[in-house]
Amino acid sequence: MTFDKAIRLIRENGMKRTPSREALLRLFASDGRYLSAADVRQALAYEHPAMSLDTIYRNLSSFAELGILEETELGGERKFRMHCDRDGHHHHFICMECGRTEELDLCPMDEAAGLLPGFTIEDHKFEVYGRCPDCAVAK
Numbered sequence: 001m002t003f004d005k006a007i008r009l010i011r012e013n014g015m016k017r018t019p020s021r022e023a024l025l026r027l028f029a030s031d032g033r034y035l036s037a038a039d040v041r042q043a044l045a046y047e048h049p050a051m052s053l054d055t056i057y058r059n060l061s062s063f064a065e066l067g068i069l070e071e072t073e074l075g076g077e078r079k080f081r082m083h084c085d086r087d088g089h090h091h092h093f094i095c096m097e098c099g100r101t102e103e104l105d106l107c108p109m110d111e112a113a114g115l116l117p118g119f120t121i122e123d124h125k126f127e128v129y130g131r132c133p134d135c136a137v138a139k
């Protein structure tokens with residue numbers, strides 16, 4: 001998801017294009033990692049000191065509803081990143097330390113479906129958590 005595409009989506013959904021929303025989307029467009037509302041506030045504190053955690057949280061939730069951001073829960077905290085642009089079904093590895101994400105070109109459902117004869121599978125989630133090589137070295 002690019003910044004321009006995200007702006008188009010929020011306007012199509014009747015949300016106003018405000019400087020805070022632009023700043024949020026620019027941050028996510030330039031940073032591929034998963035960020036919590038607190039991470040976002042820290043990153044934007046200098047440029048947008050008046051943006052409250054509450055405002056950030058509300059906007060991130062709306063962006064996630066519109067499919068602009070992807071959301072996950074890490075260590076009991078909601079975290080967000082720009083929606084993956086890649087075509088084709090795939091899954092993600094997520095670094096629990098820095099939020100870095102890597103794509104996994106495999107789907108465990110290919111195997112699991114065989115274990116549920118007669119059942120119709122509508123959807124599934126699969127995420128792998130751990131430490132990226134940089135964070136593994138730092139520990």
Ligand SMILES: [Zn+2]
Pocket residue numbers: 084085086090091092103
């Ligand atoms: Zn992806």
Ligand SMILES: [Zn+2]
Pocket residue numbers: 095096097098099100131132133134135136
């Ligand atoms: Zn990492």
Ligand SMILES: [Zn+2]
Pocket residue numbers: 089090091106107108109124126
């Ligand atoms: Zn899958």
